[in-house]
Amino acid sequence: MLQEHGAVIGEEAHVRSSRPDGPRHDPEYPSEKLDTYDNLILLCPTHHTTIDKESGAAWSIEELQRMKADHERAIDAMTGAADLVTRDIQEVLAAQVALWERLAHVDEWQKLTACLNQVHPFIRKDVADDLFTLSTWLLQRRWPSGYERIVAAFEQFGNVLGCLLQLVGRNFEPREELLELPRGHKRIDWNPSLYTELLTDFNVKANVIWLLTMELTRAANLLITAVASELDPLYRMAEGYVLMQDGDAIFGSSVSRLEYAPTDIRSLPRPYSLAALMQRTAKELGGGDPRRERDVDHYAVNVAEWSEHTLET
Structure with a gap:
């Protein structure tokens, strides 16, 4: 979601929560992967709140992964190779920042x-x-x-x-x-x-x-x-x-x-x-x-x- 000035209005949401009582917590999911790209999805603040309501009961892990994959395919089709590399680097950096926040x-x-x-x-x-x-x-x-x-x-x-x-x-x-x-x-x-x-x-x-x-x-x-x-x-x-x-x-x-x-x-x-x-x-x-x-x-x-x-x- 973009504003006129081009800033991304989004929040990093977790597909699987790190908290045992959090939305879609999976006790078998490796803890070291909780803040990696595979477990993160970028959403607007409203939709972030929506998917986490009632401990995420209305939005399963599989549904969020499918939604993320569909969005990525659509973006890839409209994006050049150089922009894709930049996007991938920024996504990895964002995941690393999220990991820093948690461990610190x-x-x-x-x-x-x-x-x-x-x-x-x-x-x-x-x-x-x-x-x-x-x-x-x-x-x-x-x-x-x-x-x-x-x-x-x-x-x-x-x-x-x-x-x-x-x-x-x-x-x-x-x-x-x-x-x-x-x-x-x-x-x-x-x-x-x-x-x-x-x-x-x-x-x-x-x-x-x-x-x-x-x-x-x-x-x-x-x-x-x-x-x-x-x-x-x-x-x-x-x-x-x-x-x-x-x-x-x-x-x-x-x-x-x-x-x-x-x-x-x-x-x-x-x-x-x-x-x-x-x-x-x-x-x-x-x-x-x-x-x-x-x-x-x-x-x-x-x-x-x-x-x-x-x-x-």
């Missing part, structure tokens, strides 16, 4: 960031598993040419995510359905020097997690902007950008929309060294012991700059 838990971004930005950082195990899967998936990608901003944004997101998961994988411990940053200083008998060492280590890591969560939010919004610019002008027009939440019930919480300052896309993706970021954070915190009451203005930090290289000793 974009629709739960405030909850995800609120957990990581707690005084005692934690993350749900299922969310962490999805993020590790996403990180590997991003490393494997071979991107098409002609979508410079999208490719740079995906790679930027992957670099920041990889740095964050490096810290999570090395340091977080399981507790029931969660992974959390352990508070080693709370587990020892009285030992002032060891207590200071463990408290300092925890404080530095908690601050680094906060900085990387902020940077990952910027990278997510960079990708949203890139997709809207190069693939779908109406992408997330209703949902908008993702917001980061920090704080807690005791001291109060806030939400922020974080984005990179306008930059030359050729400067992306940026490298991130966890060791460098840990070292710079500890330095800015006066060593890292919170009892020294040295704070970092997280919102003023250039995380990429702090992550560039380790400091000379």
Whole structure:
């Protein structure tokens, strides 16, 4: 469906829902294929709502597949070879964006960031598993040419995510359905020097997690902007950008929309060294012991700059 200016007015609908209680959910369908082209269909918002009513009872998987195939044959008959290649690339990219949204838990971004930005950082195990899967998936990608901003944004997101998961994988411990940053200083008998060492280590890591969560939010919004610019002008027009939440019930919480300052896309993706970021954070915190009451203005930090290289000793 086209408007006069040529923008596609459509929504990506799933033939089979990923949710057990969702429209046309098929428990035998491979989960890794849920956000691929074969399981997606482009519909106008009205028809998207129509096919999903009453858990999709009125529209079967077979009917939607037939409708999609008939439409594709009609379009193919009117389209040149070069346009077909472009269409195929855009359809694959759209499916990859949908997969990114699901594995990154974009629709739960405030909850995800609120957990990581707690005084005692934690993350749900299922969310962490999805993020590790996403990180590997991003490393494997071979991107098409002609979508410079999208490719740079995906790679930027992957670099920041990889740095964050490096810290999570090395340091977080399981507790029931969660992974959390352990508070080693709370587990020892009285030992002032060891207590200071463990408290300092925890404080530095908690601050680094906060900085990387902020940077990952910027990278997510960079990708949203890139997709809207190069693939779908109406992408997330209703949902908008993702917001980061920090704080807690005791001291109060806030939400922020974080984005990179306008930059030359050729400067992306940026490298991130966890060791460098840990070292710079500890330095800015006066060593890292919170009892020294040295704070970092997280919102003023250039995380990429702090992550560039380790400091000379």
